[in-house]
Amino acid sequence: MLRTSRRTVIALGLGASLALAGCSGGNSSNNTSGGGGEGAGGGTLVIDTAFSLETGDPGRNYVPTGNMMLHAIYDTLLTFEGSAEDEPIPSLATVEQNEDATAFTFTLVEGRTFSDGAPVTADDVVFSLTRVQGITESKANFLMNGISVEKVDDTTVTLTTDGPSLELPAIVTNPALSILNSAAVKENGGTTGEDDAAEDFLGSTSAGSGPYMLDSMDITSRAVLVPNPEYNGEYAPSFDRIVIRNVTESATQLINLQGGDSNLAVDLNGDQVAGLGEGFTVSSSPSAQxxxxxxxxxxxxxxxxxxxxxxxxxxxxxxxxxxxxxxxxxxxxxxxxxxxxxxxxxxxxxxxxxxxxxxxxxxxxxxxxxxxxxxxxxxxxxxxxxxxxxxxxxxxxxxxxxxxxxxxxxxxxxxxxxxxxxxxxxxxxxxxxxxxxxxxxxxxxxxxxxxxxxxxxxxxxxxxxxxxxxxxxxxxxxxxxxxxxxxxxxxxxxxxxxxxxPGLNLASDTSVTNVQNNTNWTLDIPLIQPAG
Structure with missing residues (x-):
């Protein structure tokens, strides 16, 4: 017997919705953020965090800053919305689970497209997940251990395990298991084996269906995101440009935020946020670290x-x-x-x-x-x-x-x-x-x-x-x-x-709102909006 629901229940047992803290250079970028309307048009959002960023390739990513960035560029089959992490919700697909928790059937949401306008299909799902299995040197490879992936039809894929896997719906929310545009990745060296050579391509462009696209990236200094013009999901891009900067010292993050050089600081400590005063919004909670x-x-x-x-x-x-x-x-x-x-x-x-x-x-x-x-x-x-x-x-x-x-x-x-x-x-x-x-x-x-x-x-x-x-x-x-x-x-x-x-302290100025944390991607960038 299969059970289905829009929110697929998993045995998390979370007593509270808490977050994974980001990691914390002092690079400067002019802050031009301002009020925005619906969709893009909210100016530039500048985020300071200490980088743990190694790649723009989801299948090879397994670090916090990478998760934060890639969550805004790519969609997974299921997701969490902000800090609501009691159960995954559909992103690209809904899911049905058998009673033994050994078979999970994902049905793609109708009409979703990649950044080049191509439709998201079951072939893209199979390619993306089996690619992670094939990249044996990837730190994220273990996420797919013991999971078989099978295409049922053009819109349906089944993931099966040998034994009970109550955690599988949560596993597929990890940004490493993002669904890629298989045609574009294959054209640029992508395979499902150890010979995959698409990392350079994915480090300079996007092959996802998320609200933003990768404009540029330097793993030592900054990543720049821009709106995906073909995005047709639930979280329309709110900013014309998002700059994620590598600022390793929390003291420098504080100075940047107070001086108007950034809009949001990810790695401030408790003493620093306590002294911010008016004009700033702070969210403090225990992390999951x-x-x-x-x-x-x-x-x-x-x-x-x-x-x-x-x-x-x-x-x-x-x-x-x-x-x-x-x-x-x-x-x-x-x-x-x-x-x-x-x-x-x-x-x-x-x-x-x-x-x-x-x-x-x-x-x-x-x-x-x-x-x-x-x-x-x-x-x-x-x-x-x-x-x-x-x-x-x-x-x-x-x-x-x-x-x-x-x-x-x-x-x-x-x-x-x-x-x-x-x-x-x-x-x-x-x-x-x-x-x-x-x-x-x-x-x-x-x-x-x-x-x-x-x-x-x-x-x-x-x-x-x-x-x-x-x-x-x-x-x-x-x-x-x-x-x-x-x-x-x-x-x-x-x-x-x-x-x-440790606690997680997300501090922002008053130009932005809806700043929420998440266990996997620290800061839920797609949810952030210009204030007003």
Whole structure:
């Protein structure tokens, strides 16, 4: 039996609609925004954010700024509207789901077109999704793992999985799974295999059906969007030009906003937005990101850190309330690897226990050596700068006799060793791939983030089984229980020490309205309108 609805229910369990913080140079662009009427004509919208931008190719994108930009250029099968993330709604298609949550049939909305006027068809859907499967080096490739794509007719496509996949409707909202104009992409080197060569083409033009098109892009400085003249969806473009600028320092974002050089700042911290005063609008809430410490379990990488007692020592040595003071408005203590707003999250976090921490450090075999704490130095999350947090962690660990040396590096330098699992002790952040608790199962042993910490499935088979149970659940109740047991086990042991869920502060001037956040794309650009 199939069930269908305009809003396809998925088992998210979100207690609130919260957002993924963007990442935060000081490039200047004259701000010419002004009042606009219906459709384009709203002048120029200038957005400052710290770039995590690597490509204009949706199939190869897997970073926050890329999500923000691509969500305005491309449509996915389903979407979320702003911060309303309890269930996906149709974008290019409606969906029917079988009772076992193993088959999802998508029917395209009639009449939708790409930016060159070509109709969106089932062939475009099949090509776009199987292309992501074929680009094995893409960070987004895993989103399509275990999913089969089949064309039913010109307007219908079915996605099937071997086991229950209650999260699939949320998965297809990710901008990496945007639907591309297959004819245009194929003409420019696009394939569904490892030989795909369309990235350069997609980095300089658009092949989507979204309200805006890519006019130009420099992944180090700015991206410029212009209206899609063929757009016929629900979110008509409101601005003649949108400039997304790479401004890495939140202080510079504040100066630009106050001085009228920008309309919207994505990465201000709580103290900064508190002092804005009249003439500005601020939206503050917890993000869905978690800042955490990674303690590598591979002896060849971490040596003493590989002893589980070392992670226990770190976990109970920290004063989380003092760390939270550095985060500002909207932030919360991380209660576990699953942020507080998601299904299965724990009600409270770790309580410091210095004596337990000292005993665990002694039992770990630590002999006074200095441990380097690595972290990205230029990528604040929700306005939270990593350096002051690292300095406070360093001071607190000194209190139990653990000597820590800080080793900051630019994000572009630090990301590779983190992904490759060669960092012994580091501080990083993680946000959901889509608005669902399953986005945090990768912390488990043998999973993506677990392996970055040198944590194999055989290192903790009981937690590995909890991951499987959560993945295989076929009801909301069963899934919530499994997620809760997983979160509890991860809090009691394992190589991760969750610290802070940063707040998200979106600050804008009075020339724009309807500024809303979103877990996947931080800022919902298509919804923004000129005030008045």
């Amino acid at each position: 978690t800042i955490f410490l990674l303690v590598n379990q591979n002896e060849e990488v971490g040596k003493v850190t590989a002893n589980p007692k070392f992670a226990e020592a770190v976990r109970y040595a920290l004063n989380y309330e003092e760390l939270l003071q550095l985060a500002g408005e909207g932030s919360e203590q991380a209660t576990g690897v699953i942020p507080p707003m998601f299904l299965g999250a724990l009600d409270s976090g770790v309580t410091p226990d210095p004596e337990r921490a000292k005993k665990a450090l002694e039992d770990s075999g630590y002999d006074g050596e200095t441990i380097s704490l690595q972290f990205p130095s230029d990528n604040p999350v929700g306005g939270v700068e990593f350096t002051p947090v690292a300095e406070r962690v360093q001071a607190q660990l000194k209190g139990i006799g653990l000597a820590v040396d800080l080793a900051p590096a630019p994000f572009a330098t630090e990301i590779e060793p983190y992904v490759n699992g060669t960092e012994a002790f580091s501080m990083w952040y993680w946000g959901p791939d889509f608005a669902d608790s399953s986005s945090f199962l990768p912390f488990g042993p043998g999973e993506k983030v677990g392996l970055r910490a040198g944590w194999e499935a055989e290192d903790d088979p009981e937690i590995a089984e909890l991951v499987t149970a959560a993945q295989d659940a076929t009801s909301v109740e069963e899934r919530e229980q499994a997620m809760s047991e997983y979160a509890t086990a991860m809090q009691e042991e394992g190589p991760f020490v969750p610290l802070i869920v």
